[in-house]
Amino acid sequence: MTEIHQELHERRILGTELLWAFGVGVLIAAILSMIVFTALSIGVNPPSNVERLDPKALHLSGEFAEDNLGTSVGSDGRVVVRVIATQFAFLPRCIPVPVGRPVTLRFVAPDVLHGLLISGTNVNTMVVPGYVAQVHTEFTRTGDLLMPCHEYCGLGHSEMWATVQVLPENQFQPDSNGRVSCAQR
Amino acid sequence: MHSVKRLCLAHFWVAFAFFAAACAIGTWQMWVRSPLGASVGTPGQYYMLVTAHGVALAFVLTTFFIMGFGYFVATTALDRQLPGKAWAWGAYWLAVVGVVVAFAPIMNGQASVLYTFYPPLTGSAWFYIGLVLLVVASWIWAVLMMVAMTAWKRENPGRPVPLAMFATVANAVMWLWTTVGVAVQLLFQVIPAALGLVHTIDVGLSRTLFSWTLHAIVYFWLIPAYIAFYTMVPRAAGGRLYSDTMGRLTFILFLVYSLPVGLHHLLMDPEHGNATKFIQVVLTAFVSVPTLLTIFTITASLEIAGRLRGGRGPFGWIATLPWDRPMVLATGLSFVMLGFGGFGGLINMGYGMNAMVHNTSWVTAHFHLIFGGSVVIMYFAICYEIWPRLTGREHPTLSLLRLQLWSWFVGMMVMTLPWHWLGLQGQWRRVANFNYADPIIAGWGPWVIVSLIGGIILLASALLFLRNLAVLHRGAVLAVARPLYAIAVHPPQRVPAVLNSFGLWNVLVLVLMLVAYGLPIAQFLIEPSPSAIVHRMR
Amino acid sequence: MSDSHETPSIDRRLLDQPWRFWSTVAVAGTLLGGIILGALIIPVVQGRSAGLDAYTAICRALGILPGSPAQPQPSDRVQRTPVSQxxxxxxxxxxxxxxxxxxxxxxxxxxxxxxxxxxxxxxxxxxxxxxxxxxxxxxxxxxxxxxxxxxxxxxxxxxxxxxxxxxxxxxxxxxxxxxRNPNPATLAPAPAEIITLVELGDPRRGIPPCASCHRAGSGGPIETPVLAEQRDEYFIQQINLYASGQRRNDLYARMRTIAAQLTPSEIAGLAAYYRAGFR
Missing domain, CATH: 1.10.760.10 (Cytochrome c-like domain)
Structure with missing residues (x-):
């Protein structure tokens, strides 16, 4: 091969690579567009909240004092669930929620890192001491769901789980204070 | 070889001794958490051994292997003496001391905090101090790699640095950037807490600093596999490297894009805003570029080899490739695992889909498949290729080598495919024993047992690997003088200075890190997280 | 070789220029695109549908204000009675x-x-x-x-x-x-179900292993007491007070929820186990 041929051939090789790189670019653009599209159309966001709360004094915070935990329905009809994730249990251990209504879940940890998911749903967040972890969701099917701690929190991590009871509207009955308890089965 | 043989072998044998032990531990863990071993072992033992498994594989196997391989490349690709060989031995012993100091508390149950640390839980301070020593040793290695390249460039002005060495130095530079995050976390937060000097800790800052390291460290582990793809595979297959320029670009992209993306490990965390997460998700998307470029370039290189061997038609060249050679076979198997693992990674990347799989077995499956599968199988292939050069003896038979590679591939697939499925079902991570009485969990039992079978195959394969290397230490010595490194279709005569050095790329890394990690870190300096109580485990 | 000696610097700078230019453009473009989408367009659009002004939505996206740019933030500032100060x-x-x-x-x-x-x-x-x-x-x-x-x-x-x-x-x-560090094995038998409870807990009832908090150095809550060598009368009395809810100064009901699920024979067994000096 002469030098000019060589250079032409080398350019052709580079050309095929650039073509491939263009395809890669299209793939990346497609994936990112999907993320942007779901963010703009249905408000999909990661569970960011950046709400600081002293983990050492949660029991004095009012909102996360023991008798304010669990499911409550505000005067505006909003369902808010407040849960403590501690070594090695969730408080409360059973969480009632209504089916087909927006629910805001708020979690805090007083001690170490925790995390949770609710099986069969997209509810998934870390619970970092110092912050309120918050997830907005809507449950679509009734039934009992498993809510395990999914982040290593110490030697009792494997036994840390709670139950989420997704109730039909007629069984989701707030008392006079707007509080709801799990149905006894 | 310029007499670094003993140095390389010393590194490799530490790496693979810990590797084999970690495989045995991993198999035990899978037994304990399966329905078959429900009442075996206590959580204390389980998490102690999870920590040992993670530290042995993620820190010991990788660091020692990469250091040893770096010394090998620096002397063979540059064909000159290793400058500062005494320093290299010093770094080796420092690393060995570090590993001993770290493992003493682990095996004593005083550091069951897993290899990813999780403050405000803290273990014995010696655990962290040992790991710091290991990192310091690797810094010495990184500097030696840069010194070796600089010395070569001085002797060969204007000539392109051989690709294998260019890539090794790219990895060394990246490693220096990478370890900044974890070093700051350990020295300023975790070690003072473990020593009892402070009693509370900013967990948000701590997680953010660790995330700085957490993604790029995976690329540190992965680059030796890519060095093999670019510089050894084309020669082993009997062909040429399709494009040397693409090789350089790939390693540069690894350096630039693997750092400012660590926040995607915190997508489900509450302490960062949506916007900063989004920016890093965009950057994360670009991390797939070097891998996708590599798949194209290496496939093209293999096609050249296949056609030279008489392959015809669009796919005929695949059949004519020398699949009996370990390096070629490993590459094929590695690509298959990379395909599955890469797909899993794309799912993890978007925060919408990540919510489905975060901290489930899906993630465990993903990194076992990518690192334990596609990367470690290339570590095997590299060893099979260079061991004859280190010991001066040829493999008595290749069939046991092929059996070992195949069994590793089969074991990894059998282990990780059920994990992906279980992760989608919501099986969560880091659990010592599942409650198989629960109807949801009971359905997982059979799949957990299938993955345990995969683990047993992997353990057998790991032991066969040690055997395949060990036999090369006995018998008559023969000089091995086959060429190792591949030549490009168009060997570079002159390359732009930016493709022959790292100045520009370091500036771009700095800019990217300032933008990507500026606000995420500054927010804790402006308004620290309310501090959490240190929980000491010892 | 000779020409590269004469014009190396000019030559290489020419070779370099497009690389420098395009890599800088690529990185800057990526960053700018990410910032404009992530910190501007997405939060403003999301905030509009959630009834938030643009400033609040952007501050939430950046983590300067708490909450999601796509959702209203719940509030609750009621003063409640804490179980411990x-x-x-x-x-x-x-x-x-x-x-x-x-x-x-x-x-x-x-x-x-x-x-x-x-x-x-x-x-x-x-x-x-x-x-x-x-x-x-x-x-x-x-x-x-x-x-x-x-x-x-x-x-x-x-x-x-x-x-x-x-x-x-x-x-x-x-x-x-x-x-006092007695030899526990000589003082009391340790039945298998009690050892299981201490070491493994009972995942079915969500009871973590006692040892995961009460064994010294386990990394559990900081106020956890040591139980080894504690007297059995006191142990049983306190577990029963927790179970009935008469004693409630355990933060986040850590002990009340566990005590309420233990059977009398388990309580007695655990009391004897710890009394004997097991850890």
Whole structure:
């Protein structure tokens, strides 16, 4: 091969690579567009909240004092669930929620890192001491769901789980204070 | 070889001794958490051994292997003496001391905090101090790699640095950037807490600093596999490297894009805003570029080899490739695992889909498949290729080598495919024993047992690997003088200075890190997280 | 070779220029695109549909204000009754770490030794041993007696008479008393189901292993007491108080939820297990 041929051939090789790189670019653009599209159309966001709360004094915070935990329905009809994730249990251990209504879940940890998911749903967040972890969701099917701690929190991590009871509207009955308890089965 | 043989072998044998032990531990863990071993072992033992498994594989196997391989490349690709060989031995012993100091508390149950640390839980301070020593040793290695390249460039002005060495130095530079995050976390937060000097800790800052390291460290582990793809595979297959320029670009992209993306490990965390997460998700998307470029370039290189061997038609060249050679076979198997693992990674990347799989077995499956599968199988292939050069003896038979590679591939697939499925079902991570009485969990039992079978195959394969290397230490010595490194279709005569050095790329890394990690870190300096109580485990 | 000696710098700069230019453009473009989409367009559009102004939505996306740019933020500022007033601040933990056992001994001889013994070995069956107990655990209970979070007429009076430093010193004194370290195997049998409960817990009932908090150095909650060598009468009494909800100064109901699920035979078995000195 002469030098000019060589250079032409080398350019052709580079050309095929650039073509491939263009395809890669299209793939990346497609994936990112999907993320942007779901963010703009249905408000999909990661569970960011950046709400600081002293983990050492949660029991004095009012909102996360023991008798304010669990499911409550505000005067505006909003369902808010407040849960403590501690070594090695969730408080409360059973969480009632209504089916087909927006629910805001708020979690805090007083001690170490925790995390949770609710099986069969997209509810998934870390619970970092110092912050309120918050997830907005809507449950679509009734039934009992498993809510395990999914982040290593110490030697009792494997036994840390709670139950989420997704109730039909007629069984989701707030008392006079707007509080709801799990149905006894 | 310029007499670094003993140095390389010393590194490799530490790496693979810990590797084999970690495989045995991993198999035990899978037994304990399966329905078959429900009442075996206590959580204390389980998490102690999870920590040992993670530290042995993620820190010991990788660091020692990469250091040893770096010394090998620096002397063979540059064909000159290793400058500062005494320093290299010093770094080796420092690393060995570090590993001993770290493992003493682990095996004593005083550091069951897993290899990813999780403050405000803290273990014995010696655990962290040992790991710091290991990192310091690797810094010495990184500097030696840069010194070796600089010395070569001085002797060969204007000539392109051989690709294998260019890539090794790219990895060394990246490693220096990478370890900044974890070093700051350990020295300023975790070690003072473990020593009892402070009693509370900013967990948000701590997680953010660790995330700085957490993604790029995976690329540190992965680059030796890519060095093999670019510089050894084309020669082993009997062909040429399709494009040397693409090789350089790939390693540069690894350096630039693997750092400012660590926040995607915190997508489900509450302490960062949506916007900063989004920016890093965009950057994360670009991390797939070097891998996708590599798949194209290496496939093209293999096609050249296949056609030279008489392959015809669009796919005929695949059949004519020398699949009996370990390096070629490993590459094929590695690509298959990379395909599955890469797909899993794309799912993890978007925060919408990540919510489905975060901290489930899906993630465990993903990194076992990518690192334990596609990367470690290339570590095997590299060893099979260079061991004859280190010991001066040829493999008595290749069939046991092929059996070992195949069994590793089969074991990894059998282990990780059920994990992906279980992760989608919501099986969560880091659990010592599942409650198989629960109807949801009971359905997982059979799949957990299938993955345990995969683990047993992997353990057998790991032991066969040690055997395949060990036999090369006995018998008559023969000089091995086959060429190792591949030549490009168009060997570079002159390359732009930016493709022959790292100045520009370091500036771009700095800019990217300032933008990507500026606000995420500054927010804790402006308004620290309310501090959490240190929980000491010892 | 010769021409590269003559014009290396100009030549290489020319070769370099497009690389420098395009790589900078690519990186800057990526960053700019990410910032405009992530910090501007997405939050503003999301905020509009959630009824938030653009400024609030952007601040939320950046993490300057709490909440999601796509959702209204719930509020709840009701004052409730806490089950304990103790807050493990960094300052308090420093006080505990620097507490003086010698000062504590003087105070303990005045106020505590009559019931709990000079060496922390109590005589009466309903009085706990304190020898080798964890310092933060002793401090927490004294503090709760003082604030009334844990009810006990006598202890409330004693604790109210002491200041915070005195509580910390007394805690340090008893924490430093040696335990008796008997050979537990000779004192009591350890039935398999009790060992299982201590080591593995019961995942079906969501009971974590006792050892995951109560074994020294397990990394559990800081105020967790040591149970080894504790007297069985006191152990059973307190578990029953937790189970019935009469005692409720355990933060986040950590013990109440567990105690309520234990059977009487399990409680007795655990009491004997710990009484014998198992850890």
């Amino acid at each position: 103790v807050v493990w601040t960094s300052e308090l933990l420093h006080i505990l770490a620097r507490a003086d056992p010698a000062r504590g001994r003087t105070k303990a001889l005045e106020s505590c030794a009559a019931c709990h013994g000079e060496t922390g070995i109590a005589v009466a069956p309903d009085v706990p041993h304190l020898a080798g107990q964890s310092g933060p655990a002793i401090y927490k209970q004294l503090s709760d007696y003082r604030t009334g979070s844990r009810a006990h007429d006598l202890m409330a009076g004693i604790a109210r008479a002491l200041d915070e430093t005195a509580l910390a010193d007394i805690a340090a004194y008893y924490a430093g008393r040696p335990m």
